[in-house]
Amino acid sequence: MxxxxxxxxxxxxxxxxxxxxxxxxxxxxxxxxxxxxxxxxxxxxxxxxxxxxxxxxxxxxxxxxxxxxxxxxxxxxxxLSLVPEHRELFATMSVEDNLQLGAFRIARAVAAQSFEQVYTLFPRLKERRRQLAGTLSGGEQQMLAMGRALMGAPKxxxxxxxxxxxxxxxxxxxxxxxxxxxxxxxxxxxxxxxxxxxxxxxxxxxxxxxxxxxxxxxxxxxxxxxxxxxxxxxxxxxxxxxx
CATH class of the missing domain: 3.40.50.300 (P-loop containing nucleotide triphosphate hydrolases)
Incomplete structure (x- = not known):
């Protein structure tokens, strides 16, 4: 390899x-x-x-x-993308808005594919997409931090x-x-x-x-x-x- x-x-x-x-x-x-x-x-x-x-x-x-x-x-x-130890989410923003921030450098069509991938990997995030990030459980916040990083389509x-x-x-x-x-x-x-x-x-x-x-x-x-x-x-x- x-x-x-x-x-x-x-x-x-x-x-x-x-x-x-x-x-x-x-x-x-x-x-x-x-x-x-x-x-x-x-x-x-x-x-x-x-x-x-x-x-x-x-x-x-x-x-x-x-x-x-x-x-x-x-x-x-x-x-290249990093999910930091303390997640560093925007607590007063929704799940979907946090994810959108991860896609700010990529084309809209690619971002749409990234949303689909993230919601497939983390169906709980799709269920809570309108919920504020700060109200999620610790596990859900970790999923959101990973999802946000994946929105940029990293290698x-x-x-x-x-x-x-x-x-x-x-x-x-x-x-x-x-x-x-x-x-x-x-x-x-x-x-x-x-x-x-x-x-x-x-x-x-x-x-x-x-x-x-x-x-x-x-x-x-x-x-x-x-x-x-x-x-x-x-x-x-x-x-x-x-x-």
């Missing part, structure tokens, strides 16, 4: 404090890649830098084009902690939809503390600790790694509870 996103030797700093060091990753077409790690490992920082929210020293290439000097809007136009969707604060049944629904996105031709870069759920759905995984990748490989191999199992999955590789 050809690489859709390539990050090479990325360094990201807050002032003089380097939060991410020498990180490289790839996401291919029609691939789900997850980054797992503890709070403060640098996962969100990396996604924000790829999106252009934070400055990055290194190389970011998307669909063969250099992204480092591009503004956020130009990265979105190129097909790669970056998701930052989509399961945060959600009930297990809603988490299962969100991850099922992520799998459907891959089938629809959208690649996904997923940052997730629920490592078990992320590794079940991903093709490949990176393990991040203290701003660096310490392990990467096929998701099934990462899931069976003894260190990962003990640190992030809550059990040892023999299947016993971790101490």
């Amino acid at each position: 050809s690489a859709l996103l390539t990050v090479s030797d990325a360094h990201i700093a807050y002032g003089k404090v380097e939060a991410v060091r020498s990180v490289s990753l790839e996401v291919a077409d029609n691939e789900i890649v997850t980054i797992i790690g503890a709070n403060g490992a640098g996962k969100t920082t990396l996604l924000n830098a790829i999106m252009g929210i934070l400055p990055l020293k290194g190389r970011v290439a998307f669909a063969g084009a250099d992204m480092v000097q591009l503004e956020i809007e130009d990265r979105v136009a190129a097909g 790669l969707l970056m998701l930052d902690e989509p399961s945060l604060g959600l009930a297990p049944i809603i988490v299962a629904d969100i991850f099922r939809i992520v799998g459907e996105l891959r089938s629809a031709g959208v690649s996904v870069l997923l940052v997730e503390q629920n490592a078990q759920a992320a590794l079940q759905i991903a093709d490949r995984a990176y393990v991040m600790e203290l701003g660096e990748f310490v392990l990467d490989g096929a998701a099934k191999d990462i899931a069976s790694n003894a260190r990962v199992a003990a640190s992030y999955l809550g059990f040892t590789h023999e299947g016993e509870s971790a101490i």
